[in-house]
Structure formats: C-alpha cells, structure tokens
Amino acid sequence: MTRWAMIADLRRCVGCQTCTAACKQANATPPGVQWRRVLDLELGEYPSVKRAFVPVGCMHCDDPPCMHVCPSTATRKRADGIVTIDYDLCIGCAYCAVACPYDARYKVDKQEFAFQEKIESEKHDSKRIGVATKCTFCVERIDAGLARGLKPGVDPDATPACVNSCIAGALHFGDAEDPDSNVSELLAENQFFRMHEELGTGPRFYYLWDRKP
Amino acid sequence: MSALQRNWDARAAANFMLGGAGAGLVACAPLTGNSYATLAGLAMIAAGLGAVWLETGRKLRAAHVLFNPFTSWMTREAFAALLLFPLGLFFPLLAAPVALVFLYCQARILRAAKGIPAWRAREVVALVVSTGIAEGAGLALVISAERWLLGVFAAALVVRYFAWRRYRAAVRSDALELPGRTLGWVGTGAALVLLPIAPPVAGLAAAACGAWLKLALVTRASFKQGFSLPHLPVRGAP
Secondary structure, three states: OOOEEEEEEOOOOOOOOHHHHHHHHHHOOOOOOOOOEEEEEEEOOOOOOEEEEEEEOOOOOOOOHHHHHOOOOOEEEOOOOOEEEOOOOOOOOOHHHHHOOOOOOEEEOOOOOOOOOOOOOOOOOHHHEOOEEOOOOOHHHHHHHHHOOOOOOOOHHHOOHHHHHOOOOOEEEEEOOOOOOHHHHHHHHEEEEOOOHHHOOOOOEEEEEEEOO | OOOEEOOOOHHHHHHHHHHHHHHHHHHHHHHHOOHHHHHHHHHHHHHHHHHHHHHOOOHHHHHHHHOOOOOOHHHHHHHHHHHHHHHHHHOHHHHHHHHHHHHHHHHHHHHOOOOOHHHHOOHHHHHHHHHHHHHHHHHHHHHOOOHHHHHHHHHHHHHHHHHHHHHHHHOOOHHHHHHHHHHHHHHHHHHHHHOOOOHHHHHHHHHHHHHHHHHHHHHOOOOOOOOOOOOOOOOOOO
16 A cells, blocks of 8 residues: 655755745745745754754644544545545635644635736636645646656656755655655665654654664 | 634634533523523524634535534534524523533534644643533523522532633643633632622623633634654764
8 A cells, every 4th residue: 555755854954945935836825825844943052053954844644633623524635645635625614724733734815926916927726715725745746647657756747846846855755655665765774753743643754864873 | 814824813712702601501591491591592602603604714615514523523513503503492401411512512622623732632621611601601690590500600610710720730821821810810709709799790700701711712822832853963964
C-alpha cells in the first residue's frame, strides 16, 4: 500500500522560501495564504543563538483531527494517505482550521489579488472562496504523473511543486511504505522527528536533523 | 472584517453563549412551571445557531452540517438541535434531557479541537456543561423562583465554580483570568449572597459572568499551540 510522505532535511534548508513561492505559483493561492511556509526560528540567547528554518504545512496525518471534526465530510483521507478537501461539500465553518495543530488551514471569504486588481496571468478559482483550503501534496500532479507511469518523488512531473523547486535538496517526497524509495532510505539513514507527535495525529511530514550514529 | 479567517470570532462564540444558556434554560424549564421558559430557551438556541451560521463561508450549504454524525460533534450538536425544537414545542419535559445532550455536544466541540490547548483540555467539558446549566438556571430565576429551582441554581453555581477551578489548574490563559475571577466573585459569590434577596438579579449575574467567560474562551483563549522543534539541525552535515 502506498503511503506518500514528505521529508524536510533541516540541515539543508536555507530558508530561501522558494518552495513557498513555487507553491503559490502552482496552486494560485491568494494573498496571505501559504500552503507551504518556511518558519525562520531563532533559538537561545545571545551569544549562544541558533537559527533554524522549518518548512511547515499540512502534515497529511494518519489520524487527522481536521477530518474527524469536519461536519460535512468534505475533508477525507485517501488510501495513499493524502488528506483532501471537497470544495463542493465544505460549508466553511472553519472548525478544521481550529482543530489542526499545525496551523495548516486557511479560509478566504472574498477574492483578493496580489495587485488589488486581477492581472491577466493570475488564476482564480471561485470554488475556493468561503471554504477551507490547505496543501494538497499537489495531488493532481501526483495522480496525473502516476497515470503516465511516472514515479512521484523521482520524476518532477509527478512531484509536488515545493519539492521540485527546493534549491538545497532539503525537501523530498516519496512512498514511505516502499523500502527502496528515496524517503525510506533517508529515514533509515538519519535521525528524524515529527511535529507534535504526542498528539497522536501521526503526521506524514518528517524532519531530519542528524545522521544516525 | 479580514478576508482570511483562521480562527473563530464572536459569531461562533455566540453559539456557545446563547446556545449554552438556552439549553440550560430548556433543561431547567420544567422546574419553573412556566411554558414560556422552554420557548425562551429554544429562541436563544436558535439565535446562537443563527449567529454561527453567519460565520460559515457557504451559507446555502448549511444542511451539509448533518453529514458526519460518526465523528463530528458539530454534526451531533446539529442533530440534537433538530430533535430539541419539536420536542420543546410539543413535549417540554422530554426536551430537557435532549437540551443536556445539546450542551454536552457543545462542550465536546471545543474538546475535539486539538490545535488549541485551552480547548482540548478534558476539563473544558465539565466547565462548558456546568456553565450552561448555571446560566440556564439563572435565567429561569427571572421567570420563576420555585424552591427547587433555587436549589438547582445554587448547586449549579458551586459545581461551575469547582469546574472552573479544575480547568484553571490544568490550563493557564491570561485571557481567562479576569472573566474567571469575575465568575468566582460575582457569578458565584455575589450570586449566592443575592439569591435569597433578589433571585432574578442573582440569576442574571451568574448568566452574564458565564457568557463572558465563554466569549473569552472561544475568541481570546483560542491560541494555537504553535510549532515545536525538539531537535536542532546538526550543522556541518554533507
């Protein structure tokens, strides 16, 4: 059984936000909405200050709280682990937004454009107004790629836009259930953690922080 | 109003304030001996549901709220409301336990929100349920001052106060400090002192303090827990 997962190698991320820009370009998210964000964290006190860049977004949890609370069944989980939102079912109650421990969901009540007025190249999807939205792992791209016999995480045409765009090779995508996949190999070779694992959500977004001893 | 919504505002809080107190009033209505008490409670619940409906992004899809009774407490609350209105209108006695179910669903709505530490604490369930009953009993005192009702009101105030203390021991939130202190001093202490002298005033004071606490709980104490970084990246890696 396929289980898509994403990996962020924190040692490699330089905080350039290219993944954020690529996501916005690929998914045409409105101003203020960032399905893929990169946190710029400063930790410690001078002179012992450390800095870390942490990509965040929907973690496509194994047991997603957003899906359980959704009253309309708009939020669902596919067999391959991707958490989806049916924009035709969602009522925009924002319950999922307050239930998500990863601050990954957005609801926009009116269309806004980057330059106030719509420019010719700017995409606009009226289905996304007044409903919850979030990172989809570029699910259309994955499905289209698989239909063409491509391998997500290896072939760019079947891989999420943020992973394709990463200049530092920090983001990886692949099938965590396939022992020979890129993500399985990285997880086997490195120490990793998952965000807020204590909540029991089973996030499918792994953070590498060191090599295994 | 911002175009981007990432939390619940006063419209959602109104559902907990009006709906909670209204459900408490419906539950206490049989003790008043006044049929208007149930109608007043139903009107408050309807107003609360109307307020939260205003917060939804796709208002014409409101019926979709009924699609997930298997896991969503919001759906279960909606079903309880659907049952509550005909029962309240035609069988007020049967409506009382359903009103408590409605109130419990409201409490579980908050508890299921894993992103917000002040909501997901299990102590929130007792707090919201006891607050709703205390508010409803307080409002019932405006209509009637039957002896049984006075007893239920006094007991509900004490239970609510201890539920608040238990909640506060588990959750620290600056946004709840002032409403919580007011709930203790005015909503409980002063209300109990005033109860033999002026029951309606005691009831209104208790209801107002409960409503303020819930407003703060839903709109001000609803901070997400943020992100955590249990391990810093080791530098110098290839």
